[in-house]
Amino acid sequence: xxxxxxxxxxxxxxxxxxxxxxxxxxxxxxxxxxxxxxxxxxxxxxxxxxxxxxxxxxxxxxxxxxxxxxxxxxxxxxxxxxxxxxxxxxxxxxxxxxxxxxxxxxxxxxxxxxxxxxxxxxxxxxxxxxxxxxxxxxxxxxxxxxxxxxxxxxxxxxxxxxxxxxxxxxxxxxxxxxxxxxxxxxxxxxxxxxxxxxxxxxxxxxxxxxxxxxxxxxxxxxxxxxxxxxxxxxxxxx
Amino acid sequence: xxxxxxxxxxxxxxxxxxxxxxxxxxxxxxxxxxxxxxxxxxxxxxxxxxxxxxxxxxxxxxxxxxxxxxxxxxxxxxxxxxxxxxxxxxxxxxxxxxxxxxxxxxxxxxxxxxxxxxxxxxxxxxxxxxxxxxxxxxxxxxxxxxxxxxxxxxxxxxxxxxxxxxxxxxxxxxxxxxxxxxxxxxxxxxxxxxxxxxxxxxxxxxxxxxxxxxxxxxxxxxxxxxxxxxxxxxxxxxxxxxxxxxxxxxxxxxxxxxxxxxxxxxxxxxxxxxxxxxxxxxxxxxxxxxxxxxxxxxxxxxxxxxxxxxxxxxxxxxxxxxxxxxxxxxxxxxxxxxxxxxxxxxxxxxxxxxxxxxxxxxxxxxxxxxxxxxxxxxxxxxxxxxxxxxxxxxxxxxxxxxxxxxxxxxxxxxxxxxxxxxxxxxxxxxxxxxxxxxxxxxxxxxxxxxxxxxxxxxxxxxxxxxxxxxxxxxxxxxxxxxxxxxxxxxxxxxxxxxxxxxxxxxxxxxxxxxxxxxxxx
Numbered sequence: 191x192x193x194x195x196x197x198x199x200x201x202x203x204x205x206x207x208x209x210x211x212x213x214x215x216x217x218x219x220x221x222x223x224x225x226x227x228x229x230x231x232x233x234x235x236x237x238x239x240x241x242x243x244x245x246x247x248x249x250x251x252x253x254x255x256x257x258x259x260x261x262x263x264x265x266x267x268x269x270x271x272x273x274x275x276x277x278x279x280x281x282x283x284x285x286x287x288x289x290x291x292x293x294x295x296x297x298x299x300x301x302x303x304x305x306x307x308x309x310x311x312x313x314x315x316x317x318x319x320x321x322x323x324x325x326x327x328x329x330x331x332x333x334x335x336x337x338x339x340x341x342x343x344x345x346x347x348x349x350x351x352x353x354x355x356x357x358x359x360x361x362x363x364x365x366x367x368x369x370x371x372x373x374x375x376x377x378x379x380x381x382x383x384x385x386x387x388x389x390x391x392x393x394x395x396x397x398x399x400x401x402x403x404x405x406x407x408x409x410x411x412x413x414x415x416x417x418x419x420x421x422x423x424x425x426x427x428x
Numbered sequence: 429x430x431x432x433x434x435x436x437x438x439x440x441x442x443x444x445x446x447x448x449x450x451x452x453x454x455x456x457x458x459x460x461x462x463x464x465x466x467x468x469x470x471x472x473x474x475x476x477x478x479x480x481x482x483x484x485x486x487x488x489x490x491x492x493x494x495x496x497x498x499x500x501x502x503x504x505x506x507x508x509x510x511x512x513x514x515x516x517x518x519x520x521x522x523x524x525x526x527x528x529x530x531x532x533x534x535x536x537x538x539x540x541x542x543x544x545x546x547x548x549x550x551x552x553x554x555x556x557x558x559x560x561x562x563x564x565x566x567x568x569x570x571x572x573x574x575x576x577x578x579x580x581x582x583x584x585x586x587x588x589x590x591x592x593x594x595x596x597x598x599x600x601x602x603x604x605x606x607x608x609x610x611x612x613x614x615x616x617x618x619x620x621x622x623x624x625x626x627x628x629x630x631x632x633x634x635x636x637x638x639x640x641x642x643x644x645x646x647x648x649x650x651x652x653x654x655x656x657x658x659x660x661x662x663x664x665x666x667x668x669x670x671x672x673x674x675x676x677x678x679x680x681x682x683x684x685x686x687x688x689x690x691x692x693x694x695x696x697x698x699x700x701x702x703x704x705x706x707x708x709x710x711x712x713x714x715x716x717x718x719x720x721x722x723x724x725x726x727x728x729x730x731x732x733x734x735x736x737x738x739x740x741x742x743x744x745x746x747x748x749x750x751x752x753x754x755x756x757x758x759x760x761x762x763x764x765x766x767x768x769x770x771x772x773x774x775x776x777x778x779x780x781x782x783x784x785x786x787x788x789x790x791x792x793x794x795x796x797x798x799x800x801x802x803x804x805x806x807x808x809x810x811x812x813x814x815x816x817x818x819x820x821x822x823x824x825x826x827x828x829x830x831x832x833x834x835x836x837x838x839x840x841x842x843x844x845x846x847x848x849x850x851x852x853x854x855x856x857x858x859x860x861x862x863x864x865x866x867x868x869x870x871x872x873x874x875x876x877x878x879x880x881x882x883x884x885x886x887x888x889x890x891x892x893x894x895x896x897x898x899x900x901x902x903x904x905x906x907x908x909x910x911x912x913x914x915x916x917x918x919x920x921x922x923x924x925x926x927x928x929x930x931x932x933x934x935x936x937x938x939x940x941x942x943x944x945x946x947x948x949x
Contacts, residue, residue, distance in 0.1 A: 235726040236874045238914045250913055255726045270913070274876075277910045281879035314903060315883050340872065359721065359872070362704065364882050366872030 196262035203258075211253035211264055212240055222266050223275060223304055226341040227254040228391055228411055230418040231350060237341060239275055239304070242266045250274075272308070279305050280313040285364070287319060287336035288394075294407035295395030301339060302394075325370070327377030330400060331389050333368070338396035340366055344388035347414060356382045368396075390414065431512040433466040434482040436547065438633040439626070439665055440471070440780075441478035444493070449479055452497040456504035464512045467556070470634015472547040474534050475780035477526070482547070483517055487530065494524035534778055534797045541754035541767050542747055543783045546634030551669045554637065554676035562637040563682050565756040566644050570690045578649040579605060582752070584760045590768070591617055591708075591745030592816060592842045593918070594831040600742065603732040604650040607740035612652035614643055614694075615717070615736060615743045618659040618666070619701050619708035622814025623865060625845030627769040628746035630781045632659070632666035636673035640696065642749030644683065645756065647694040650742050655696040658713050661703050670698055705815075705869035709917050710743045712871065723871045724917035745843065768829065768844060772798050775805065775850035784829075791825040794848055805850040809933070813842025815862045815869075816922035818929025819855065838929040840922075855934040856941060860888040862926035866919065877920030880911035884927065891941045898946045901938060905931060 192207040198215050205214045210233075215222050225237035235252035242253045245263035253266070265271075282288075282301060290296050322335040345357040345368065356379050360369035371379035389397045390410040398407050420426050433453060437446045453466040472480040477491040492500065503522040510516035521527065530536060540546070550556040557563070569578055583598025604612060616639065620628040631639060643655050659667055674696055677683040685693045699717050706712045707722040714736050716722035735741020747769055755763045765786040770793060773779045777799030784793060794800065794810055801807045809819040812829075818839030820827065827833045834841050849858065867881035887904045890896045908924035908931075915921045931938060939947050 234873070235916060238874055238876055238916065241914060252726055252916075273906075274910055274914045277880075277907065278875050278914065281875050281883065284883065285879040315907075316886065318882070339875075340878075361872070362706075363867060363870035363872045363878055366878065 194258055194260040194262075196258050196260070196264060198264040199266055205258050207257075209258045211242060211251070211256045211258055211262075214258050215253060215264075215266060220266060222253050223307060224254060225300060225304065225339070225393060226343065228343050228347075228414070230411075230414045231343060231346040231391075234342060234346070237339075238278055241271060241274060243268055243271060275304075276308045276310055279308050279310045280315055282339050283310070284313050284315050284317050285320070286339065287322065289336075292404050293337060293395040294398045294402040294404060295337075295409070296405045298405070298408050299395060300393035300409070322367075325376050326400070327375035328382070328384075328400075329377065330384060331376070331386065332398050332400050333370075333376060334396055334398070335367060336396075337394045338368055339394060340368065341393055342368075343391040343393065344368065344397060347387045347391045351414065351417065352383060352385050352387050354381045354383050354385075357388060387414065430485075431464050431517060432484040433464065434469045434472070434484065434547065435466055436470065436472045436478060436480045437468040438471045439629060439663075440475040441480055442665070444479050445497075446479035448497050449481075449492055449495070449500060452501040453504060456501045456508070459505070464508060464517075467550045468552070469548065470546045470551050471543075471630045471781050473538070473780050473782060474528065474778050476778050477528065477780075480528075481525075483520075486518055488518075489528040489530070489535070490521075491526040491528060492522070492524075493526070495522050496524065499523055533792075534780070534782065534799075537788070537792065537797055538783050539767050539785045540783045541758075541763070542631060542638070542750040542769055543634070543781070544754060545638060546631060549635060549637075551634055551636055552672050554673070554680055557635070557637040557673075561757075562635075562753075563641055563677075563680075565753045566641050566648070566682065567688050569645055569648055569756065570688045570692060573690070575605065575649045575651065578645065578756075581756065581760060582649070585755050585763050585766065587748070587751055587755065587766060588831060589745060590747035590751070590843065592813065592840060594841060597744065597748055600732065600744070601646065601650055603730075604652075604740050604742040607733060609740060610651075611654075611739050612647075612650055613736045613739050613741040614647045614650065614652045614655045615713070615731075615741055616643055616655070616657040616746060616749055617708060617710065617713060617743055618657055618663075618746045619705075619713060620663075620746070620843060621660060621703075621705040621708055621869075622816075622843060622845045623862075624771065624773045624811070624847040625814055625843050626771045627781060627844045629663050629666050630769070630771070631746055631750050632663065633669055636666075636670050637677065638750050638753055639670075639746055640673055640677055640683065642752035643696060644687070644694050645752050646742060646744065646749060648692055650740075652742065653693050653695070655694060656699050656717055656736065657696060658699045658701055658707070658717060660701045660707075667698065667700060674698065704871070705865075706871040706917070706919050709919055711917070713743070714741065723873045724919070726916060747844070768841070770829075770844045770846045772846050772848070774811070774846075774848035775801050775807070775853070776848040777802060787828040787830050789826050789828050790820060793829065793846065794825065798848065801848070801850040805852065807848060808851045808853055809849045809855065811839075811847040811849060811858065811926075812845065813840035813925075814845050815865050816840060816918065816925055817842045817845075818925050819849070819858065819933060821933040838932050839925070854892075855930040855937040856888060856892055859927045859930045860885060860892060863888060863923065866923035870920065870923075874914075874916035874920060876911045876914040877916070877923060880907060880915075880920075881923050883907060884911065884924065888927070891938065894941055894943075896942060898942060901942065 240253040370376040507520035
């Protein structure tokens with residue numbers, strides 16, 4: 191196994207070739223915020239929170255998809271990156287209707303935690319209050335588009351892990367929306383296996399168990415990771 | 429050369445009634461004993477004077493803008509009775525028509541390499557293209573059978589990608605050629621979608637065989653067997669003429685299996701895009717060709733390594749491929765610094781498509797060739813590079829048009845759209861127009877582009893409605909930098925450029941929208 195050495199902030203590291211900067215940083219105990227990234231799913235580099243600076247380059251790189259290379263000098267927490275992270279969180283809050291007080295995920299929400307982490311106590315940009323709907327057609331689960339941040343974890347887990355491909359993204363740009371089936375109500379999509387993986391990996395209160403009331407939803411991404419480990423290593427009894 | 433009428437029936441002249449005039453010409457020629465023929469051709473250049481008619485062999489160019497179809501028919505029939513030589517056609521001037529002198533700068537300052545056969549040949553006739561010199565370079569290349577030599581010529585020519593980014597073409601070809609594997613793909617990006625850009629459309633409608641030959645040569649050089657032309661559905665005529673050209677080239681044996689009796693096989697498929705601007709971004713384009721949702725993915729891996737269906741893929745723009753036959757014919761020395769095709773539009777007296785030597789000054793193109801601003805107006809700026817580009821102020825019109833000079837001015841060469849803006853233009857309005865375009869065309873995958881462009885447009889609208897404060901201007905600038913730095917693909921990264929460039933060169937237009945008391949502080 192080939193190894194390369196690099197420096198992240200003030201840590202010197204040696205990691206196997208092919209390791210991403212995010213993996214390398216996590217191994218070294220360096221925290222880089224992420225939202226669309228979830229271990230066990232393919233990385234899409236869409237949320238832009240894990241951007242890092244590389245010395246000698248003006249271009250920012252997404253840590254989740256950038257491979258570590260010999261001699262890299264990486265910075266994960268610069269003023270430029272902090273401004274981007276705060277702005278990204280603000281943009282997310284302004285494009286949806288995130289009313290934490292009445293949300294099923296209040297207190298266990300990755301978006302809420304990130305807002306606290308980046309110091310976003312208010313948005314400098316105006317809230318847009320879009321008209322969005324709620325889909326309660328499924329027997330067990332609900333989808334509240336007002337809380338969806340289009341991280342596409344549900345799309346990927348359903349396609350890549352469950353193999354059902356119930357979810358996808360419809361329309362473009364600001365009109366993007368998560369759709370089930372061919373834009374049908376979730377409850378009418380025969381492909382859905384009711385496995386609930388999408389609900390477990392959703393970082394906000396957008397996908398939820400119908401029995402959850404405010405503050406009661408807890409995401410369980412670790413269940414996905416346990417399943418992926420079991421599948422990869424054929425170890426079904428942890 | 430026998431006498432011949434060449435009537436432009438490409439998109440622009442067609443929209444001004446060229447097809448109706450064509451019918452009248454055909455009727456007039458039906459009874460002609462001298463066997464003069466009328467030929468449908470692609471763009472002759474000065475579109476604002478269209479419909480345009482050229483007369484061979486004298487090469488006279490007539491604007492038929494004010495010509496009535498039946499008058500044309502009668503006067504043409506009369507002229508032919510006098511003969512299609514010095515006595516007839518040479519003097520022929522249908523009433524209402526206007527002759528364009530070959531000495532006009534719009535015509536005589538051009539150097540047509542890519543568009544050399546555009547407006548000359550019938551785009552639907554392979555025989556016509558062959559007679560004019562099409563498909564002569566591919567057999568030479570196949571005979572020499574030395575792909576690295578072809579790449580070396582492209583590299584030495586200094587040809588850079590004409591799609592906008594300006595990446596060295598030779599380097600791109602060499603990278604794809606060096607990739608392992610026996611299956612490779614060549615893709616032509618014909619998803620031209622910048623507002624004010626119609627260069628690629630012009631070549632595809634006027635001379636599709638040059639594009640096909642360029643692609644075939646590229647495929648031979650990099651070792652590809654499969655080709656795709658990704659063309660937008662908004663170009664129905666280009667699609668039709670490409671289809672005809674591809675099937676004619678297949679029948680003639682210039683595309684398909686065992687080309688020219690060699691072991692080289694290359695097939696080209698058309699892929700018609702449904703009109704998403706982002707699909708011009710190469711990774712989104714690849715997804716779209718594969719039948720998936722057209723959204724970009726992070727690079728690396730670059731298409732050269734992992735492209736269409738995971739195969740090493742060469743992606744070049746229409747004009748880049750269009751340069752190849754001319755480059756091989758002329759050789760590196762005579763090719764020189766090459767040319768650039770521009771589509772000139774906006775507040776300018778003469779608009780159209782022109783091809784000039786690389787490094788021609790903006791002033792030459794806009795004022796000398798285009799005739800400058802309309803009567804009584806001054807040029808304020810020239811917008812280049814579309815939504816990914818910026819505005820060059822009138823004070824910088826003497827800059828040469830090349831990749832580096834434009835970059836220094838805060839804009840880009842882009843694919844070649846050039847929109848002239850006169851002093852009636854509010855530059856904040858222009859910035860808002862381009863941001864609205866980017867907002868509309870964002871794929872929505874990454875947050876800075878999806879939501880940032882919406883907020884940028886809201887800020888600009890606020891300023892335009894005179895509800896803005898100095899703080900909004902600061903916010904606007906800061907958000908521009910964030911969207912540019914943080915977006916996933918080139919569309920988002922360059923979306924704020926029209927705003928940043930107008931802020932840089934025309935800050936006064938922004939300040940004029942703020943309350944006077946605020947600005948003085």
